[in-house]
Amino acid sequence: MLLDRIHQPSDLKSLDVAQLEQLAQEIREFLITTLSSTGGHLAPNLGVVELTLALHYLFDSPKDKLIFDVGHQAYVHKLLTGRKDRFPTLRKYKGLCGFVKRSESEHDVWEAGHSSTSLSAAMGMAVARDLQGQDYKVIALIGDGALTGGMAFEALNHIGHEKKNLTVVLNDNEMSIAPNVGALHNYLSKVRTDRTYIKAKEEVETLLKKVPAIGGTLASWAEKVKDSLKYLVVSGVLFEELGYTYYGPIDGHNLPVLLETFRQASKVEGPVLVHVVTTKGKGYAPAEKDSHTWHGLGAYKIESGQVLKSAGPPMYTEVFGKTLIELAERDDRIVAVTPAMPGGSGLLKFADRFPNRMIDVGIAEQHAATLCAAIAIEGMKPVFAVYSTFLQRAYDQVVHDICRQNLNVVFAIDRAGFVGPDGETHHGVYDIAYLRHVPNMAILMPKDENELRHMLHTAIQYDGGPIAVRYPRIQGTGVDWNDELKLIPFGEWETVRDGRDAVALAVGPMVQVALDAAEKLASQGVSLRVVNARFLKPLDGAMLSALAEERLPIVTIEEGAAAGGFGSAVLEWFAAEGAYGVPIKVMGVPDRFVEHGSIQEQRDEVGLTAEELAETVKRLRPKAAAAEKPLMTGTNM
Incomplete structure (x- = not known):
């Protein structure tokens, strides 16, 4: 040859x-x-x-x-x-x-x-x-x-x-x-x-x-x-x-x-x-x-051209696409906007069902963001379906044209967290940090595919300004996701497992990681409370105040950049409230680029695993027991 x-x-x-x-x-x-x-x-x-x-x-x-x-x-x-x-x-x-x-x-x-x-x-x-x-x-x-x-x-x-x-x-x-x-x-x-x-x-x-x-x-x-x-x-x-x-x-x-x-x-x-x-x-x-399907794909059979797909629950992207159709059938204000990713964002069936309410702007994220701002000004509900990594390219428009005017734009942020084989250029690990400090922005992330449906419904009904729902590039957890849509109480977290010795504030897929860690710890006599911190902004101030009073050690865990992310927000809250007697450990993606591989390999590399969370909790508990300073409360601004 x-x-x-x-x-x-x-x-x-x-x-x-x-x-x-x-x-x-x-x-x-x-x-x-x-x-x-x-x-x-x-x-x-x-x-x-x-x-x-x-x-x-x-x-x-x-x-x-x-x-x-x-x-x-x-x-x-x-x-x-x-x-x-x-x-x-x-x-x-x-x-x-x-x-x-x-x-x-x-x-x-x-x-x-x-x-x-x-x-x-x-x-x-x-x-x-x-x-x-x-x-x-x-x-x-x-x-x-x-x-x-x-x-x-x-x-x-x-x-x-x-x-x-x-x-x-x-x-x-x-x-x-x-x-x-x-x-x-x-x-x-x-x-x-x-x-x-x-x-x-x-x-x-x-x-x-x-x-x-x-x-x-x-x-x-x-x-x-x-x-x-x-x-x-x-x-x-x-x-x-x-x-x-x-x-x-x-x-x-x-x-x-x-x-x-x-x-x-x-x-x-x-x-x-x-x-x-x-x-x-x-x-x-x-x-x-079919060059679209064969643009980027997994394994396939050469002779037949059959693409081999994993069995099991649907991808979050698929759940998003089906739910948006369901919502759009009820609400004719909904308009879907995507920058050249109708297939990757799960919008092909939406485009078939609502061709006049589906806008593909091409590879033009900046234009897409400002377009959504103007659509919102006229009383519609634009849903900007975009990968986390590509939303980075529209940062100025998000700040200047959407958040500054406090417009009702829904961000459907796909590929939030690690993305696997596409690697460091496509990881969605920075959007929490670059969105949460922008005034008027609300940020949510579901623990499973059913909660994604309810979050999308909540986001469409929300009229308080821009709201982002972020979700990962993985299959769902397998829960039933066909129940009736309901509103999620805005700004409220959810305790999914009670515990008396420590608390894990977990975001998105890390909720399941925390539940697995709680099982491991339970066999060792340690009781870990697991909280679904589904609102990354605003934080659940009422729950944080209660945790400050309990003085239990807290571990935050997110599949996003630790610098400036959700854990940082929790630390900022405790500092602003003058609540200094609570040991807190932030687990997230470290300050370096993580290369390609499977999502599990990427999580293993940076320690976002049930094993590492369990070890972190055990290391943190003696510090909590040794704390002797009385808890200070009040505003420290």
Whole structure:
């Protein structure tokens, strides 16, 4: 196999085009076979096989900087840069990362898990290159979906203004291309970017302007004719007006065309945009037919294309989607808004049921947040369905446009907590800390899927301003979740297990962890009370006051950043009340990034387990018994 001979991009240089095409087929077969057991982003990578081969064949990585947007489509790059043997560990604990990662290879020059960053990164590297007097190439690969992100437009504008030498490769995997149209555009691209043609055009225009009296008029007329023809026949006129030399659209699976286009593009001064049309899932019929399902998935059967799913309770995401339909049937004010994640957020069935009340804004979280603010001003109930990690991108809009105006926007925050194989770029462990200090924001998290339903119902009925319901990327606990919807008393916690020796204030999935710890401790003669701290903001002040009087040791446990999180809020409450005689221990995610693996492995790594909670309680109890200072109460502000 040719693939077995490729250990570095330089190994490609001796191959001819026919061998590259054979290698492309081997890469597809390898990916289809390997990912059938590991899972991963199959369809995006099948779509960029020839494109990645062409880039590594012509350019000199890592000297030349190949920058991937997001990294969903970087598996072929990993194969060509010496990581084939590690693919059985893909997205597993301590294994090969599913995204580009600088610590893995010198060829990974930029890391991204969120989209629309590659163009800004490319501009930054081009600036550094020129300031340092270097001569390497900078190539940014961005998808048509990622190009909808506002950050990408900002970078496009800046690159076009500065005229830096860099290449933007637009991987368009939504548009089909007819052979005659493609040939015409490829021909026009060659003509318009040929240096002889460009020089002749400049000389003619200069000459016309020198002709007395009529020179200016003729030059103006010629310019108008040129622009009119360009708008008629050139699809990339937008990019040209922004300052780019445009090539395309070209067939992204035609290696000879790709190679010739990139050779021409590399000779052009200033920014170049190469528009490449590809097919997601290319070469594997199930993935070509349903690129959404096959974008990122778990294990599957190669022959049938059957995706293997875990048996058991539904995912929280599914419960959210079904509940929102139920609520929307009762309340026509409800509008669902999502930034390019209708499937991932569980809204596909909602879209079928309420097509006019479902808004997908594309990869544009900032716009989505402000859109929700305006919808709310007009008396509707927008539900912003968004992953925790992606909500980070709309932070200013949450603060400035929603919370400052105290608008009734419901945040349905999916993937709250650890997310498993997607790893550090996708963990939802920071939203508690970055939301709870913003005035007017309320934050809730359910202990199980049934409570999620009631929280959503409560959030829709709440008219006190913005309210966030966060839930994890896991299956539910298996409780019955079809009972009648009811309102949860606002700001009240729930004691789910009584105890006399210590108290665990647990958030979301950590309630079950605390219950498991209570069972372990009970066998050792220690009685642990477990509280479902379902309101992270506002805190249950009445219960905290009662706990301060009891002076029992308290452990807070959350699958979120310990710095600034729920536990910090509890400590702040005790400090503000002057209640200093209660031993309190905060358990959460430490101040470091946690890499990919299973969610359980990630919890084990940071100590968010029943075993560690039980040990923490036992260590804390002697401190409580030794406390001799009388409890101080009152306001300390």
